[in-house]
Structures are given as C-alpha cells and as structure tokens.
Amino acid sequence: SQTIHQWPATLVQPVGSPLSLECTVEGTSNPNLYWYRQAAGRGLQLLFYSVGIGQISSEVPQNLSASRPQDRQFILSSKKLLLSDSGFYLCAWSVLSPGSSGNTIYFGEGSWLTVV
Amino acid sequence: GQQLNQSPQSMFIQEGEDVSMNCTSSSIFNTWLWYKQDPGEGPVLLIALYKAGELTSNGRLTAQFGITRKDSFLNISASIPSDVGIYFCAGQPRRGSGNTGKLIFGQGTTLQVKP
Numbered sequence: 708s709q710t711i712h713q714w715p716a717t718l719v720q721p722v723g724s725p726l727s728l729e730c731t732v733e734g735t736s737n738p739n740l741y742w743y744r745q746a747a748g749r750g751l752q753l754l755f756y757s758v759g760i761g762q763i764s765s766e767v768p769q770n771l772s773a774s775r776p777q778d779r780q781f782i783l784s785s786k787k788l789l790l791s792d793s794g795f796y797l798c799a800w801s802v803l804s805p806g807s808s809g810n811t812i813y814f815g816e817g818s819w820l821t822v823v
Numbered sequence: 824g825q826q827l828n829q830s831p832q833s834m835f836i837q838e839g840e841d842v843s844m845n846c847t848s849s850s851i852f853n854t855w856l857w858y859k860q861d862p863g864e865g866p867v868l869l870i871a872l873y874k875a876g877e878l879t880s881n882g883r884l885t886a887q888f889g890i891t892r893k894d895s896f897l898n899i900s901a902s903i904p905s906d907v908g909i910y911f912c913a914g915q916p917r918r919g920s921g922n923t924g925k926l927i928f929g930q931g932t933t934l935q936v937k938p
Contacts, residue, residue, distance in 0.1 A: 797865050814866045
C-alpha cells in the first residue's frame with residue numbers, strides 16, 4: 708500500500724532563517740506531488756505541484772520554492788523565512804483514478820511552521 | 824479563479840442526529856472528493872466520486888456526485904462525538920487541470936457534536 712511521510716512535524720524558526728520540509732511517498736511510482744498551505748485550520752492553498760522529477764509548477768508568487776530531486780521525494784524550501792510564512796504545510800500525492808479522468812489526492816500528516 | 828461554495832460553514836448538532844453538507848460549483852467537475860481533518864493532522868479521504876449521479880457510502884457516510892456535475896453532498900447518519908472535525912469537499916475541474924490532478928477545495932464545514 709502507498710504511504711506518505713513528511714517531516715519535521717513541527718518547526719519554530721526565526722525570521723530570515725532557511726527552511727526545508729521534506730516529503731516522501733512509498734508504494735507507488737511517478738506520482739503527482741503537491742505542497743499545500745493551510746492557515747487557521749481552514750482553506751487549503753496549493754503552493755506547488757510536480758508531475759515528474761525536476762518538473763515544478765508554482766501556483767502563487769511567494770517566498771518559497773520546491774524541488775523534486777527523486778521520483779518520490781518533494782522538498783519545500785526557503786532561503787529567508789518571513790513571518791507570513793507561518794502555517795500548516797501539507798504534502799500530498801495523487802494518481803490518476805482507474806476508469807476516470809480525475810485524480811484522487813492523499814495528504815501527509817502536515818508540518819506546523821511558526822516563524823518568530 | 825474557480826471556487827467551490829461549501830455550506831454550511833459550521834454545524835453544532837446533538838449526538839445521534841443526521842448531518843448534511845454540500846458543495847456547488849459554477850463549472851463542471853470530473854471528480855468530487857470529501858475529506859475530514861482532525862486538529863493538527865492532514866485531511867483524510869472519506870469518499871471519492873468519479874461519475875455523475877454516483878452515490879457512494881462509507882459506513883455512516885454517504886456522498887453523491889450531482890447529475891449536473893456541478894455539485895456534491897455528504898451525509899453523515901447517526902452522528903457520534905468522533906465525527907467532530909472539519910469536512911472539506913474538493914473537485915477536479917473538467918477543463919484546465921489536465922493530468923496534474925489539481926483540485927479546488929471548499930472552505931470547509933466545521934462539525935461539532937454534543938454528547
């Protein structure tokens with residue numbers, strides 16, 4: 708069965724420091740991968756998605772970047788964090804559903820980032 | 824951009840009551856998904872719908888993909904305290920998403936159950 712893991716689970720970082728959140732998926736190959744941010748427990752905002760190694764699409768202009776160095780690894784980074792980067796970050800993966808033109812997305816456990 | 828209207832925004836019900844929530848869109852969707860999120864955790868997939876008119880159950884949960892492909896509802900029967908959480912609908916538009924799997928999410932329905 709497929710599993711997704713992201714870490715760290717919680718992170719407190721000072722303004723201006725770098726960030727690296729990592730996500731890995733097991734049990735599948737060539738998944739679509741996503742980074743979402745959620746503020747105040749509501750509203751999932753898509754930040755980045757990737758359909759393959761080295762292929763990254765950004766949904767919103769921001770202080771963050773993403774990379775996919777391996778098929779099942781997705782990394783969210785920042786060189787200098789801002790206070791507004793605080794939030795709950797979710798990694799997710801999807802596969803095209805059999806017999807359907809739609810995808811089903813599965814989420815990781817989430818990472819709480821507090822920028823102080 | 825495209826948006827989903829999810830309602831109600833919040834519900835406070837008595838244990839044992841049935842619950843209904845829905846999502847509507849101005850555009851046609853290929854897929855409707857329903858998630859539940861507990862505090863501090865990632866959303867967990869409850870039900871996935873892939874065909875117009877499809878009605879799917881998962882225990883006490885039932886969801887339907889609207890015939891017009893522009894709406895979906897989720898029903899919870901005989902609610903229990905552990906049903907507490909935020910429920911999100913999500914849909915994949917028929918056009919513009921390709922094989923990226925990009926979803927549009929509703930704003931969530933917060934459910935509270937009084938024992």
